[in-house]
Amino acid sequence: MQLILSDLKKSFDKQEVLRGASFTFETGHIYGLLGRNGAGKTTLFNCLNEDLKPDGGSVMLRGGNGTERPLAAEDLGYVLSTPIVPDFLTAREFLKFFLEINRGKIHKPQDPDDYLDYMQIDPADRGKLLKDFSHGMKNKMQMLIQFVADPPVLLLDEPLTSLDVVVAEEMKQLLRRRRADHITILSTHIMELALDLCDEIVILHNGVLAPVNREQLDDAAYKDRIIAALKEEQNV
Amino acid sequence: MFEAFWISTRLRISYRVNGILYWLKRIPLLGKLFPAAPYQIAGLKSFALVLAVIWELLTFFLGKLLYLCLFYLPAMSFFQEKHGVNLAAAFQHLFLFLTLAGAFAWNRFATSDANSHYAVFLLGMDAKRYALSNYLYFLFKTALGFAGIFVVAFLLQPDELRVSAVWILTLPLLVVASKLVESAGELALFRKTGRNLSDPSLQKIALVIPLLLIALAYGLPVLGWMIPSIVLYLLTGLLALLAIFAVLYLFRFREYRQLYQSYPYQLVTVAYVQKTTQEHYQKKLVLEASSDKTGCAYFNDLFFQRHKRLLLRPARIFAGIAAAALLALLAATQIYPDLAEKTSTNLIKTLPYLPMLMYYINRGQSTTQMLFFNCDYSMLSYRFYRQPSVILPLFWARLRMLVRINLRPAIVLAVGLPLLMLLCGGTEQPVDYLILPVTVLALSVFFSTHYLVLYYLLQPYTAGLQTKNPAYTAITSATYLVSWQGARMMGELMTPLLFGLACISFSLLYVAVALLLARRLAPKTFRLRQ
Numbered sequence: 001m002q003l004i005l006s007d008l009k010k011s012f013d014k015q016e017v018l019r020g021a022s023f024t025f026e027t028g029h030i031y032g033l034l035g036r037n038g039a040g041k042t043t044l045f046n047c048l049n050e051d052l053k054p055d056g057g058s059v060m061l062r063g064g065n066g067t068e069r070p071l072a073a074e075d076l077g078y079v080l081s082t083p084i085v086p087d088f089l090t091a092r093e094f095l096k097f098f099l100e101i102n103r104g105k106i107h108k109p110q111d112p113d114d115y116l117d118y119m120q121i122d123p124a125d126r127g128k129l130l131k132d133f134s135h136g137m138k139n140k141m142q143m144l145i146q147f148v149a150d151p152p153v154l155l156l157d158e159p160l161t162s163l164d165v166v167v168a169e170e171m172k173q174l175l176r177r178r179r180a181d182h183i184t185i186l187s188t189h190i191m192e193l194a195l196d197l198c199d200e201i202v203i204l205h206n207g208v209l210a211p212v213n214r215e216q217l218d219d220a221a222y223k224d225r226i227i228a229a230l231k232e233e234q235n236v
Numbered sequence: 237m238f239e240a241f242w243i244s245t246r247l248r249i250s251y252r253v254n255g256i257l258y259w260l261k262r263i264p265l266l267g268k269l270f271p272a273a274p275y276q277i278a279g280l281k282s283f284a285l286v287l288a289v290i291w292e293l294l295t296f297f298l299g300k301l302l303y304l305c306l307f308y309l310p311a312m313s314f315f316q317e318k319h320g321v322n323l324a325a326a327f328q329h330l331f332l333f334l335t336l337a338g339a340f341a342w343n344r345f346a347t348s349d350a351n352s353h354y355a356v357f358l359l360g361m362d363a364k365r366y367a368l369s370n371y372l373y374f375l376f377k378t379a380l381g382f383a384g385i386f387v388v389a390f391l392l393q394p395d396e397l398r399v400s401a402v403w404i405l406t407l408p409l410l411v412v413a414s415k416l417v418e419s420a421g422e423l424a425l426f427r428k429t430g431r432n433l434s435d436p437s438l439q440k441i442a443l444v445i446p447l448l449l450i451a452l453a454y455g456l457p458v459l460g461w462m463i464p465s466i467v468l469y470l471l472t473g474l475l476a477l478l479a480i481f482a483v484l485y486l487f488r489f490r491e492y493r494q495l496y497q498s499y500p501y502q503l504v505t506v507a508y509v510q511k512t513t514q515e516h517y518q519k520k521l522v523l524e525a526s527s528d529k530t531g532c533a534y535f536n537d538l539f540f541q542r543h544k545r546l547l548l549r550p551a552r553i554f555a556g557i558a559a560a561a562l563l564a565l566l567a568a569t570q571i572y573p574d575l576a577e578k579t580s581t582n583l584i585k586t587l588p589y590l591p592m593l594m595y596y597i598n599r600g601q602s603t604t605q606m607l608f609f610n611c612d613y614s615m616l617s618y619r620f621y622r623q624p625s626v627i628l629p630l631f632w633a634r635l636r637m638l639v640r641i642n643l644r645p646a647i648v649l650a651v652g653l654p655l656l657m658l659l660c661g662g663t664e665q666p667v668d669y670l671i672l673p674v675t676v677l678a679l680s681v682f683f684s685t686h687y688l689v690l691y692y693l694l695q696p697y698t699a700g701l702q703t704k705n706p707a708y709t710a711i712t713s714a715t716y717l718v719s720w721q722g723a724r725m726m727g728e729l730m731t732p733l734l735f736g737l738a739c740i741s742f743s744l745l746y747v748a749v750a751l752l753l754a755r756r757l758a759p760k761t762f763r764l765r766q
Contacts, residue, residue: 049619051764073619084614088542089535100531101626149620 001027001063003071003153003183005209008057010043017043019207020057025183027152030175032198033187036230039204041187045155049078061152071153074105077146081158083138087131091121091141094130098145107150119144120170136163143171147178154178156186160193172197191226195219203229240362241369244355249288251351256284300381307334315457316396323397329462331407332471333453337446339414340433345371345422356496363492371486375415379408406472413475420482423489432498532626536633539611547603547641554597554645562652569660580660583653584668587675587735588727594679595719597645600687601712603638608697616764624759631692631758638684646680649673671736682743686715689750692758 003025010018017040025031035041046052059071095112116126119140146154160168188194194201201212212226261270312326355361386404393399426432433442525541527534569576615621650673657663696708727735
């Protein structure tokens, strides 16, 4: 499966953030989306998630048989950098609601507690209101909802930055396990995370997407190449 | 010192210039004419700077003029009319007490606001120089403002009020001296106890003293007492003398930075207020509730159960007040037969006021706000939540919930009003017994639907918890106008029966159209605003 972004454009008043971004993302890869502050990473994610309407371009999904169709709601999961969960529900209730309204769409649905086990959420916490969850726990819940929905494309905005080292490592393992049949794109500012977890680095610079080829470079040289690419002057 | 003042003034003016540009951009329609980033356009900035400077100059006089018009003129003419006192004497009396009260309540010395926070803590300015230069400027503005107004009043010499030339010097001196003495007192208190007047343990005193002075200002003339001029002048002299020591103390005091730190700082913005509202809702959340429903009904049921107190309490209070008012009226009509007769014949004529009453008791706007802050704010970030298969069933569940909440006070009125009519001797037209309750119920359903549909079609709140949709603001204001003026004007044009029928038909038609619109458009419009 491929996620094909073609000539995606988005401006805010006169400021062009996406200037015809194009890229083809492939199943089985974790992509690290890097860009400088204000480069438009979140705008790109918001356009893919239909939070923002792009001014132009298309987002298509190409299946294994070569047929293309527009990216639909159920094809995409989006994990925000600041986890937002409904404060008035417990973890178990949130999951129950999610499972019920997605009945028929979820492959082999399980009991909410089985999913919570999978995410290693303590049984004692499952009946607590989500408002009392820590930042990391909320993040886990947000991630879990996406794992349960299991969309072929998963967007993660600065996913692991606010987690403690143990939870961050657990999350990395989970993402690696899911890599085979998903397209995972994570935006981050942390180079080490990108190099550690991602198979490919894509930079968003001057409103367009471009891969940074690793070739035979070691980590340090690759890092230099990425930084050099991000430092390139704007083509006005 | 002057340099510190100049820097802080420039900081304050640029803060105000950016504020003006921000508001210019927000003016409906006109705002669109301004560029996206008006802060960079030199011409616009100069225009805003001129406005900011004019505003600064106006603050010399405008506030004081308003203060004199509001706090003096009505009271003075009242004292003259009822107690036959001399206007000039009444003015001097009020001025003395209100100035002393103002020394506590309106004394901008080293209090923490956005400007001082930026200057002292972010820009690292010298706290003492910042505090003193700005305070002296504040006092200068105050003295000049009052003196200017008294000069003009002296030259004009309005009828009845004999403006004394002595006021031009004495009264501004009284204001400045009392403020200086109070500030020195506050500093001494801080040095000794480490507390300032915003400290919870001192807040009561800080409130009671000015209130007591205000009570003396307005209360004594009612009792026939007024402070003679000589006391005013002697006290001014004494305070002026003390003020000299106060100024010395202010200049010797060193712990200005600590003083600023002792004030709780919070930049009060709209977003902050909304955030506090959200936290307030969250605090009232209770876990003990469950639901045996499924899907969207389950979700909404839990929302309702967990926020039951917040959602139902106002409706219950309205229902209680309505019931008590109806019972009291009923009791009164049983004691006074005249009143009973008047009630039975006139009750139906109050129909044109019903839309306003129902507008006030409706919980639509506050409930949708709560839905956003405590539920949709988080859930709308999930794409699955924005699908028609979730939006529409949830809309219906919420509509039922909102109608049920609003029906509580409505039912009390729908049952109580015809019953009152019956017990007061009845009406000549039996159809009144029907038209009155049905109108109440129809209006209740109308307002419930109105606010929920507006919320779904115009979703006015942003991810930053602000209200940011001019159309929503315009329509909610128009709702108020129509419920009040529109209904009254309609009521004058038609009989109560016809008015009732018009209300019912309008409500039914509106609800039908609104629901149809919600069904077609809500999946597209119910989004988190960026």
